[in-house]
Amino acid sequence: MTSKITNYIRAGYPGIYLLSSEETRVEAELKAIAQSLEYRLYAWSVTEGLIDTADGTAREAQGPMEVVALLEETPENSLCVLRDFHPFLEDANPVLTRALKDRLRMGKTKGKVVIIVGCRLNLPPELEREFVVVPFSLPGKAELERVLNQIATSANQTPPGTELRETLLDASSGLTTVEAENAFALSIVECGQLSATIVGREKANEVKKSGLLELIPATESLGDIGGLELLKYWLVQRKYAFGSEARQYGLPNPKGLLIVGIPGTGKSLTAKATASVFNHPLLKLDTGRLFGGLVGQSENNLRSMIATIEAIAPCVLWVDEIEKGFSGSKSSGSSDGGTSSRVFGTFLSWMQDRTAPVFVVATANDVSQLPPELLRKGRFDELFFIDLPNHEERETIWRIHIAKHGRQPAEFDTQQLAKATEGWTGSEIEQAFIDALYDGFSRKEEPNDLSTMMQVSQVVPLSKLMSEQISGLRAWAKGRARAATKPKTESRGRKILGAAN
Ligand SMILES: Nc1ncnc2c1ncn2[C@@H]1O[C@H](COP(=O)(O)OP(=O)(O)OP(=O)(O)O)[C@@H](O)[C@H]1O
Ligand SMILES: [Mg+2]
Missing domain, CATH: 3.40.50.300 (P-loop containing nucleotide triphosphate hydrolases)
Incomplete structure (x- = not known):
């Protein structure tokens, strides 16, 4: 600088x-x-x-x-x-x-x-x-370290050892020097010592203030996702892609991926789990706020947002429902003098040209809103399509959610449950099990196969109501996107309930 x-x-x-x-x-x-x-x-x-x-x-x-x-x-x-x-x-x-x-x-x-x-x-x-x-870029590690040392000295603390120092510096990256100083000081006041957890919490608050970014704790891992083996494999292959060894090997920094798919099939879940694959912080961008409505301030907001993202990097940036950005920018000429479309254009060029190690995971439901420029090579490394889960995947999803709610999957006939939920999304399966828990709770009983099956029989899955849109999405994805799941020869679970085939 x-x-x-x-x-x-x-x-x-x-x-x-x-x-x-x-x-x-x-x-x-x-x-x-x-x-x-x-x-x-x-x-x-x-x-x-x-x-x-x-x-x-x-x-x-x-x-x-x-x-x-x-x-x-x-x-x-x-x-x-x-x-x-x-x-x-x-x-x-x-x-x-x-x-x-x-x-x-x-x-x-x-x-x-x-x-x-x-x-x-x-x-x-x-x-x-x-x-x-x-x-003027946000302070780098050396500057933050100076702040850290000053605070440690003035609070009569022994300087933190190498490992704690690194986690504290990572936790404070993306903060201004004053914000970092406050966070370090607060940590000493609150718990008598320097704590990366407190500094990280304060950073999450600061990041949220802009109203555009949110620092999300990465609690989900790949183990929480049922199925989507190809997508998971693709991610695991890139686990160390931001490291220096990857650079020495001659690999470029990965750019990220775009996930399209049916609502409730685990797109957002995958985005969250990506952060734990890389073991980097997860930042979520509020697309609607950035590209819609904030006329006048949008360009300044985008600039400071990018500065924050790059200071926190290496990190995963989750752009949920990216198509919202396009719909805002399309009508922007008439509604806000083109600000939204200009901001969106700047954002796309940043996605293409960025050198900072930021892995972007974007998700989209409505592909009709996605213009070709987003799908151009160079913006994302890969485009994945998530279909309705097949039989095997549904079985795994049942097991995951039964276990997540503190019950034993072995006590349930997940094979039958998977069969009964053909055409269901992961989100619907989770909801059905929660309904079964409510039912059991009200009757002071534990949920079992029969009571769960009862709940299942009362639900009309989305795919039945949206069969046309789903067929359209599949047709769009064919040849354009990579499947998140290996295609099965058996058509079980791929069939849309209520559709002709
Ligand atoms: N493959 C899956 N394995 C396990 N759980 C799943 C799966 N798919 C969905 N779920 C459950 O459903 C919830 C909702 O899924 P998620 O929010 O990821 O869907 P989405 O594809 O982002 O939907 P939308 O398009 O509506 O945003 C998840 O938090 C998870 O509990
Ligand atoms: Mg989602």
Whole structure:
């Protein structure tokens, strides 16, 4: 980051827009840059005026016009940091934009650099070409380690050993230095020592604040998924794909996978289990919020979201129901001046070009909403289709859910249950067993084959109601997507109840 900014200054860029909410950290970095380049450093804010950081002298400049006028008087080879200047650019006051443009032009030959530091990008079109925009990345491990050491020392704690240190640093990645400092301190206050669990919990809260990302505890594993053997095998093959050995072997970073399929067949479940295969944190993206409605802020939100994802990387990013993004962006031209479609476009290019180790698992139900550009090679490594579970898979799903609810699968005739639930999804099987538990509970009895079968007989599976959509989905997937399950010669369980065949 330092060298990037230094290069812009040395190359004579008169305007730099640093995107960050970490004023203190940015300014510390700019101070170091100014020293190394032997530039004077000035800092302005509405409350303090223009301060010469070398001697602390302040010049009064209460408004943006005043400070722009004062810039003329700053010496050659100087950096002037404008704090919270971006709100003044919101409504693009033409006199202000003109004055700033003039200043930048004059400053260019004299080494006078104007640096706007803001958490949002607010540049009117008139100034877009005058400023180079630099997203200031979140602190890396070395910086977080410095924060960690400071907190440990000030709390009279012995510095954490290598293993704890690594888990603490992983748990705090994606936080700003101030947030990390708070999380470390809170952990000491709460339990008297540095705890990665508490830091991780605080990070989950911070991440959630943006309203777009959620850090989800990965409690599901591949063992919780019945069937889908090919998909599971594909994932297991990539288990160590983010490691340095894979790079040495000549493998590229995996990009991720797109899972399409019938509702309730385990798409979201697989996405969650992926995080435990890789043993990386799982971030869930709220597609609806990012691509719909948040006009104006969407681009800024996307930028800070990507910064968070990349700082937490290696991680798994779960984009549930990605087609929602497309439906928002399709109508975007008429409803929000194209913001949603622009944001979605930026998101897709990030998916294609990213270098950070982020494994994307996207899921979709409604393939009619998926445009070809999403399916283009390079965005995902593979596209999987999940069909209704076959007989064997249903049997496994019954066993998984019986065991998950604290009962013995061996005490049930899962073979018969699987037979009776032909055309059912995993989610429906789970629900039927829960219904059987409720029934047993109300009668103060344990559920058994008979009572479970009773519940099964009362349910009309979705596939019966949606047979046309399911046939359509299968036809779409044929030749386009890889099957998550090995095709069986027997048609058992593949048949849609109520369909012609
Ligand atoms: N193959 C499976 N093995 C075990 N459980 C399953 C399976 N498929 C579904 N389930 C159960 O059903 C629940 C719901 O499934 P999930 O949310 O993964 O479906 P989905 O495909 O994402 O559906 P939707 O399209 O509606 O989002 C899971 O949490 C799990 O308990
Ligand atoms: Mg789902």
